[in-house]
Amino acid sequence: MSPSPAATAPLDVLRGALRDAAHAVGGDSQAGERATLERPKRDDFGDYATNVAMLLAPVVGGPPRDIAGKVGEELQTRLGPLLERVDVAGPGFLNLFLSDDWHAAALAHVLAAGDAFGGGEAPVAEKINVEFVSANPTGPLHVGHARNAAYGDALSRIFAFHGHEVTREYYVNDFGSQIARLAESVRARAKGEDVAEDGYQGDYVQAIADAIPDAATMDLDALGQRSVALMTERIRDSLHFFGVNFDVWFSERSLHEPKPALAGQDPVTHAFERLAELDQTYAHEDALWLRSSAHGDDKDRVLVRSTGDHTYFASDIAYMLDKRERGFDRLMYVLGADHHGYKARMAAAYESLGGDVASLDLLIMQFVHLVERGERSSMSKRSGEFVTLDDLVAEIGVDAARWFLLQRSHDTTIDLDLDLAREESSDNPVYYVQYAHARIASVLDKAGADRVAAALAAERAAVAMHPAEKALVKKLLMFPAEIAEAATRRAPHRVSSYALELAQTFTAFYRDCQVVGAEGDGVEDLRIALCVASQTTIATALRLLGVSTPDTM
RNA sequence: GCGCCCGUAGCUCAGUGGAUAGAGUGCUUGCCUCCGGAGCAAGAAGUCGCAGGUUCGAAUCCUGCCGGGCGCGCCA
The missing domain is CATH 1.10.730.10 (Isoleucyl-tRNA Synthetase; Domain 1)
Known part of the structure; x- marks a missing residue:
């Protein structure tokens, strides 16, 4: 055995020999670089198989199997005792059989790497902002948010392990009409009255009311902020228990408040100025529009209504600019399935701010259906309330919940079988x-x-x-x-x-x-x-x- | 109507150009003097939605169609 068996990753040894062998047979063609080196399905196809000869065939001419024979000889010469034998098979595959020595060296490599094994291999380390969950603080997190949370967090962990620098961020929508609606709902509960038709009906509203001593009398705007703060705390606790912790909780409200770093300007106004400089906006019928259709969106979008109010999109774009000015190489948004209609305008916003969409990731999470005793409960209980993240965790535990939410691709809807997830077997x-x-x-x-x-x-x-x-x-x-x-x-x-x-x-x-x-x-x-x-x-x-x-x- | 996602074993889903398409679950049949049986093995089970195309080779790429989900506001 060589003195430092772990120095070069064992697959890189194979890959290098393959590349050299391909060059020896096929000259400057890129076949050696493009060739696959994969574990075949059947044991008699060797430890690894490569299609390099099929790629070389059009370059050097001649039957792939003959070329495979030549490459095989070159490989044997280069790998020596590490390669037990090499077979030519099928249409021209090379099947490699590695020796015990090679396997022993490979194991030594894994052990030397320890718990860093598999990590730190990102070719370019990026500074990545991952925004996920970002549920409105007007109610508890439900199962859909749970999937979003598990996914965004796991992705963040994988990026960090892979060698990137990750910031986990939650955008708190603590501004706008839904906060007023929450405040009114809380006030109604505090007074012992029924919540208005379009208010928030859940029991949690009563809990908020109970937690605020003078909820029945205090200023409505202050009550809204107090309610949001309590709700955000509850969300933060739920996520923490679920193993998800954010680096930044970004307040939407702060986008409308003067900021010292912007010479006392608020970020939304700052964004409007920036967009105007870039000639990305125009006035029409008393409203301010973004030229989003110039960047692939279906139509232009309103930033300031004819009433003078800012749209939600205005906050979004100001927030996006804020992130860009914080110096991230990549912005990632993990969005719920019902937000995919926003992809085009978000991408357009990014381009309008001078960004390259190659550094923007808009990921859409598909829905979660809960299944119990073979029946879909489609996220809602008999009462009509959503099943919350807390309910799910209480039901099946954090480990099972995260596992079941993560074992499927994000772009497929999943049926989460509660009976199976509960099974401790x-x-x-x-x-x-x-x-x-x-x-x-x-x-x-x-x-x-x-x-x-x-x-x-x-x-x-x-x-x-x-x-x-x-x-x-x-x-x-x-x-x-x-x-x-x-x-x-x-x-x-x-x-x-x-x-x-x-x-x-x-x-x-x-x-x-x-x-x-x-x-x-x-x-x-x-x-x-x-x-x-x-x-x-x-x-x-x-x-x-x-x-x-x-x-x- | 337009846009996005999905269609693979009874069910839930992996598999983004390679050889005889996989896993979990469910079903059938075996296996406990043995480092943890909360386990293991074997078997049955598929027109990869349909039809064309691209090429040595397609579940995978392209086009059209069929089916399902979601979205298309000067709402948030």
């Missing part, structure tokens, strides 16, 4: 993954801390590896690519899929390979090392999802 994927983690803790505990430390420090003997051991090593090696994929495609569900697969692969290894007391020179060392690497990687994946990693269950 192997039927429930989140328990299955946590169980693997706890089981490893138990095995390592049985081996003893000293034994584990010795195993990790040991010179790795030349052990003939079991297929289940090799499969586990290769599954571990997939993690960095999964993280990169999850980050670039804004897809936290890739991480939960991977966590489940890794837990399954570990469990197969555990079934086939006795760890503690394993016979043979260096075998127990190897298996303990595999346990440690697996536990660390499972823990990292669960941490990115915001799911706990219990040592005992």
Whole structure:
């Protein structure tokens, strides 16, 4: 074994050899760079397979299988004993069979990286603002917000792990007519009266009224602010309990107040001036319009109504400018499904402010349906009230809630099966993954801390590896690519899929390979090392999802 | 009418150009002297909505259609 086996990532060794081999056969073509290097579905197709010969065929001419043969020879020369053999298969695939040494070096690489394994690989580190949830502080968070919260938070964790700098931000809509409506609703409750038809009807309104001693008499505007503050506190607490914490709670109201940094100007006026400088607005019929149709929107949008009132969109654009002036490389908005009609105007606003839409992400979360006893309850209880985030967490717990909300792509509607999520058994994927983690803790505990430390420090003997051991090593090696994929495609569900697969692969290894007391020179060392690497990687994946990693269950 | 998302196993869903399309769940059948059985194995189960096109190769890319969800205010 070489002195520093962990220095180069094992897949990079393969990738490099593949590139060189492709150049040797195909000259300057980019085939080596574009070639796939993937785990094939069947074991007899090798540890890894590549389509490089099919890509070279049009360049060098000749049958892909002949070209594959040449590339195979080049690969064998470059990889030497790391490559056991290479087969030409099917239309011209190359199937690579890696040696035990290569697998051992790969495991050493994973262990050396520790809990940083899979992270820090972003090619360019960006400063990213992720705005999510941003529910109106006029009522408690419901299940749709829960999905938004779980998603935005997991995405933020993945970005940070991948190497970006992330700011989590919540936009508090504490301004405008809905606040007055909330104040009136609270006042009615405080007086023991019925809430108006278009007011807020929920029980939480009474709770707010009860918490404000002079709610029946105080100034309506002050009551609105007091109510919003209480509601925002409650939302903050719910999210905190759900494992979601924001760096910035941004007040919409503050956009309409003078700001010292703007020489006493308010941000909305500041934005209007900026847009005027850029010739992005015009006056028409006593209103102020944004030329949004020049940037892909269906029509121009009003910023100031003929009545002189600002539209909600005016606040949005002022807020967007504020973010831009704070120096983010990327603005990300996690929006509810009912907001997708706003995508075009938000993108137009961004361009109007001089932004490049390539650095703007508008992500639409699809709906959540709750299913119980096979019936859709479509987010609402018998009473007509929404099922809240707090209800959901009380019902199935934080871990199951986050897992079930995160295991599917954000752009598909999900049916959340409460009965399954409540199940504390192997039927429930989140328990299955946590169980693997706890089981490893138990095995390592049985081996003893000293034994584990010795195993990790040991010179790795030349052990003939079991297929289940090799499969586990290769599954571990997939993690960095999964993280990169999850980050670039804004897809936290890739991480939960991977966590489940890794837990399954570990469990197969555990079934086939006795760890503690394993016979043979260096075998127990190897298996303990595999346990440690697996536990660390499972823990990292669960941490990115915001799911706990219990040592005992 | 226009726009966005979705259509893959009974159900819930992975799979954004590769070989015989996968997982969970449900169903059938096995497995507990054994490091955690909260587990494991095997089996049955699919016209990848339909029809064209692009190419060595399409669930994946393009076009049209069908079906479902959502959205289209000088509301917030």
